Amino acid sequence: MKTSRIGAWVAIAIGTLYFLLPLIATFEFSLKMNRDGYSFEAYKVVLSDPGFQATFGYSTLMALLTIIVGILLVVPTAYWIQLKLPRLRPVVEFITLMPLVIPAIVIVFGYLKLYNSSSWLPLTGNDRATDFLLMCSYVTLALPYLYRSIDTGLRAIDVRTLTEAAESLGASWPNILFKVIFPNVKSAILSGAFLTFAVVIGEFTMASLLGRPAFGPYLQLIGANRAYEPSALAIIAFLVTWASMGLIQVFARNARGTRKSA
Amino acid sequence: MAFLTIANLHKRFDDHVVVHDFNMSIEQGEFITFLGPSGCGKTTVLRMIAGFETPTSGAITVGKDDITHLSPQKRGIGMVFQSYALFPNMNVTDNIAFGLKMRKLSSADISRKVAEVIKLVELKGKENHYPHELSGGQRQRVALARALVVEPRILLLDEPLSALDARIRKNLREQIRDIQRRLGLTTIFVTHDQEEALTMSDRIFVMNQGRVEQEGRAEMVYTQPATEFVARFMGNYNLLGAADAHKLLGLDIQGHMAIRPESIHVLDASANQEGALDATIRQHQLLGSIIRYQVESQGITLQVDRLNRTASDLMPAGTAVKLQISRDDMREVR
Numbered sequence: 001m002k003t004s005r006i007g008a009w010v011a012i013a014i015g016t017l018y019f020l021l022p023l024i025a026t027f028e029f030s031l032k033m034n035r036d037g038y039s040f041e042a043y044k045v046v047l048s049d050p051g052f053q054a055t056f057g058y059s060t061l062m063a064l065l066t067i068i069v070g071i072l073l074v075v076p077t078a079y080w081i082q083l084k085l086p087r088l089r090p091v092v093e094f095i096t097l098m099p100l101v102i103p104a105i106v107i108v109f110g111y112l113k114l115y116n117s118s119s120w121l122p123l124t125g126n127d128r129a130t131d132f133l134l135m136c137s138y139v140t141l142a143l144p145y146l147y148r149s150i151d152t153g154l155r156a157i158d159v160r161t162l163t164e165a166a167e168s169l170g171a172s173w174p175n176i177l178f179k180v181i182f183p184n185v186k187s188a189i190l191s192g193a194f195l196t197f198a199v200v201i202g203e204f205t206m207a208s209l210l211g212r213p214a215f216g217p218y219l220q221l222i223g224a225n226r227a228y229e230p231s232a233l234a235i236i237a238f239l240v241t242w243a244s245m246g247l248i249q250v251f252a253r254n255a256r257g258t259r260k261s262a
Numbered sequence: 263m264a265f266l267t268i269a270n271l272h273k274r275f276d277d278h279v280v281v282h283d284f285n286m287s288i289e290q291g292e293f294i295t296f297l298g299p300s301g302c303g304k305t306t307v308l309r310m311i312a313g314f315e316t317p318t319s320g321a322i323t324v325g326k327d328d329i330t331h332l333s334p335q336k337r338g339i340g341m342v343f344q345s346y347a348l349f350p351n352m353n354v355t356d357n358i359a360f361g362l363k364m365r366k367l368s369s370a371d372i373s374r375k376v377a378e379v380i381k382l383v384e385l386k387g388k389e390n391h392y393p394h395e396l397s398g399g400q401r402q403r404v405a406l407a408r409a410l411v412v413e414p415r416i417l418l419l420d421e422p423l424s425a426l427d428a429r430i431r432k433n434l435r436e437q438i439r440d441i442q443r444r445l446g447l448t449t450i451f452v453t454h455d456q457e458e459a460l461t462m463s464d465r466i467f468v469m470n471q472g473r474v475e476q477e478g479r480a481e482m483v484y485t486q487p488a489t490e491f492v493a494r495f496m497g498n499y500n501l502l503g504a505a506d507a508h509k510l511l512g513l514d515i516q517g518h519m520a521i522r523p524e525s526i527h528v529l530d531a532s533a534n535q536e537g538a539l540d541a542t543i544r545q546h547q548l549l550g551s552i553i554r555y556q557v558e559s560q561g562i563t564l565q566v567d568r569l570n571r572t573a574s575d576l577m578p579a580g581t582a583v584k585l586q587i588s589r590d591d592m593r594e595v596r
Contacts, residue, residue, distance in 0.1 A: 169361035
């Protein structure tokens with residue numbers, strides 16, 4: 001009993017070190033820009049760089065668009081699967097998992113092949129169209145996370161009976177979806193949204209190959225040309241991700257209080 | 263002219279027939295109960311009336327409108343579910359107001375109607391509570407109010423009391439019946455509990471395996487079961503097969519003989535009554551106001567109910583008695 005507990009603590013300690021040491025080292029290095037001691041000089045430089053502001057702003061906007069489009073695509077789909085076509089659930093789950101299996105670079109080359117400027121649907125001809133294509137590719141990348149969290153949320157409420165109750169009270173389908181279903185899977189939607197945000201903010205392949213000024217390629221550019229700033233950026237990116245994770249926890253906990261009823 | 267008519271209703275899921283040639287016509291203001299074991303098709307019929315299932319064939323008519331293929335939204339039929347189905351994101355007021363908002367009533371009308379119905383179901387003071395803050399009985403009253411407030415033509419109740427504990431169940435069933443009478447609301451109630459069916463209904467449809475076994479007024483179905491199934495389901499009937507009926511009573515019958523436990527009279531062993539059967543008490547069960555005895559006569563065990571008047575009345579196991587059964591209290595069933 002005693003020895004097994006010690007073993008567990010050792011395992012946890014090794015895991016923590018494995019995870020934290022590189023982070024601490026990165027953080028420590030990012031503070032060393034000034035020769036005469038620790039300072040936040042690298043952060044100051046990074047945050048005041050117009051390139052950082054522009055790319056981070058661009059990626060944030062893309063993330064928000066991705067979240068909106070993704071939710072509007074996934075919630076009705078998952079709802080309909082649960083309500084009317086439960087037999088299709090394995091198929092849809094398989095499709096939503098594909099972006100995890102197919103490398104982003106394969107997907108993006110597929111896009112370029114299908115939607116290049118001489119294709120039947122040219123989406124690479126101008127910046128707005130390419131932004132649209134990039135947003136669609138982000139929706140694809142976010143599918144596994146969005147679908148899973150929303151499907152779990154829908155399973156936790158009695159979708160069928162709630163729908164029937166609303167129907168018998170005269171509610172139209174948009175009303176059922178937006179007044180009954182959406183509000184009751186709000187916390188699941190938010191978890192999916194924050195995961196999507198974290199995924200999109202750091203994405204490199206799609207944005208780089210579609211030639212859009214996103215945060216991922218900027219990270220790569222700085223990483224290739226500067227010494228201290230990449231470490232600062234890495235820490236900033238981590239903080240954004242962690243903030244998203246933290247918000248998921250907060251919303252999940254709040255939801256538990258109101259979820260008990262049916 | 264009947265208010266709700268169902269003609270030749272069939273429902274098949276894949277190759278499994280769930281409802282078999284169901285026919286019914288009910289008058290405005292009637293309280294109807296579908297009674298039967300789970301899987302007998304009663305809920306499927308209810309869901310077809312509500313519009314959640316499409317009949318394989320047959321027709322459902324309300325007044326002059328054929329509603330067989332109408333969407334649930336357009337039927338004007340209210341429904342209360344066993345699982346309450348309250349919207350967890352809305353408080354009591356918003357849950358009740360939902361149907362009125364869908365009908366785009368003015369907010370003044372909505373608050374007036376909601377206040378009225380909240381008074382009707384006795385939920386005053388709970389207006390701002392959320393479903394998870396209410397007890398089961400209160401939740402079901404919210405669900406009832408939500409269905410009533412839109413003034414449906416027909417109210418459907420799908421085992422609304424099954425998830426509640428015994429005391430609340432009794433209380434709520436009286437309240438439902440009272441409200442139904444006051445509003446003159448045509449109501450169909452689905453249950454597997456014969457006591458609920460007997461206490462609440464004007465008419466009962468006893469269902470088994472997708473068919474109606476018997477329909478009739480509550481007191482009729484109880485005292486005059488038409489089939490062996492109804493006799494078994496409705497009461498604690500003693501059912502004697504043809505051989506036993508011949509041996510014990512000297513009667514030749516085709517199906518079964520049903521005898522209610524309370525209609526058998528227990529006499530002293532010394533009584534000199536013509537036609538009385540010699541019998542022995544085997545055991546007893548106290549059911550509160552009555553005592554149920556297992557009594558054996560010629561190797562056949564019968565259940566006999568007696569009023570539990572005083573403790574000294576109790577007859578211990580082994581007591582020799584005579585039983586008298588009047589021919590009027592026996593009923594031959596298919």
